[in-house]
Amino acid sequence: MSLSTFPLVPNLKVATTSPLLSFEQEIVNQQPAIEQWFRQQWIKTPAPFYCSCDLRNAGYKLAPVDTNLFPAGFNNLSIDSEAIAIHSLQVSVERYCPDACDVLIIAEAHTRNLMYLEGLCRLRDMLGKAGFGVRIANLVNTEVTTISLPSGKAISIHPLQKKANKIYVEDFIPCAIVLNNDFSSGHPELLDGVQQHILPNHHLGWQNRTKSQHFSEYTKTATNFAQLIGIDPWLISPQQKISSGISFKTGAGIEELVGKADEILQYTRTKYKQYGIKQDPYVVVKANTGTYGMGVMTIKNTQQLLNTNRKQRNKMSVGKEGVVIDELLVQEGIPTFETIGKDKAVAEPVVYMIDHYVVGGFYRIHKSRGIDENLNAPGMIFEPLDFSSCLGSKKASRDQGFNHFYVYGVIARLALLAAAQEMENCVPHPSHIPPPK
DSSP states (O other): OOOOEEEOSTTOOOEEEOOOOTTHHHHHHTHHHHHHHHHHHHHHSOOOSEEEEEEEEOSSOEEEEEEESSOOOGGGSOGGGHHHHHHHHHHHHHHHOTTOOEEEEEEOSOTTOHHHHHHHHHHHHHHHHTTOEEEEEESSOSSOEEEEOTTSOEEEEEEOEEETTEEEBTTBOOSEEEEEOOOTTOOOGGGTTOOSEEESOGGGSTTTOOHHHHHHHHHHHHHHHHHHHTOOGGGGOOOEEEEESOOTTTOTTHHHHHHHHHHHHHHHHHHHHHHTOOSOOOEEEEESSOOTTOSEEEESSTHHHHTOOHHHHHHTTBOGGGOBOOEEEEEEOOOOOOEETTTTEEEEEEEEEETTEEEEEEEEEETTOOTTSOOSSTTOEEEEEOGGGTTTOOOOBTTBOHHHHHHHHHHHHHHHHHHHHHHHHHSOOOSOOOOOO
16 A cells, blocks of 8 residues: 655645545545534534544544543644634533523643643633633632743633532632543532533543443444445444453453453454455553543553563553553554654644534644554644645545545544433433534
């Protein structure tokens, strides 16, 4: 399979080297039917407030590998994407709270992570431009903390207060609460019984949600979509299995984990043979909850699981905020054939959505990682993408990458739809939520 080089969307300063997918033209050709199908899905199952999705493009398949319902990193989006993001924020807030005037963001307690705070600052500013008064708080502050950022901006984090069924900060009582905290360390009881609209629902945090549950829903969604356009669902979905009762420190459950990894490897070899793919498969073993690329391990043969060293065992034992990892998702590895720049640094696209709109994204790039490794790791850098200028293209040309990014948006929205189905099935919420405007 040869590689084709094409420029990215206008204003992007880098070029990517990537093969055009064999089914990409089919998706582009059926764009009207696909968009009609999505419109019908959003009426039946409204989208979450916002979401980001990590994709992997292997050249022979394109699929999501992670879906985050409390996305950070808004500072990595292009300036050109801001107009559609602001409009989407207006739609998303107004759908839940039509008369909203003030919004409170509840953030992570990462006051030392300046890049997280830069993203939080960008989200605050976009909500402000959407016409809302905005404050930021977290669950741990006991006084107002103001932090100067590398961009030259400043951000103030307030302590939360609760009276009766209302959350507020000082004299600021919001109509709606936007969560930018995934609650990895546990359920936020402070938010129970709150009468304001909470976006997304706080029950969607990692204290309840699992990656296996999400990808189970995604498999169903991808299968339905594949039937719509007439492709093999495997081309847009990773295979996965769940393994519980795992302890890398004591060795508990490792044999079961090995067996499930071997099943995924054997199934992938069968699909590779079917499609004439001349490379060795691998699996990614990851914590079934949590973010930030923690608790992730790449396995090319199952002996690697049996022969882990102390550093690997420690890495796979504890996740974000010290949460013990005892349940793992074993997922088909999808190598990335995306490379950036003259030195061909390995890259993967990350797509951002607000309500059911694709608003932008970026390439996550890592110069010291391979095509089969986790790129969400120290040393990663970002290059923004602007999806707003590419959604109308219908040509699959080596000289034009626009259709490529339309396909990214389609696959990311399938993950968003799967997350919407999670919310419908598992989360306490009002029985009726108006469909998107």
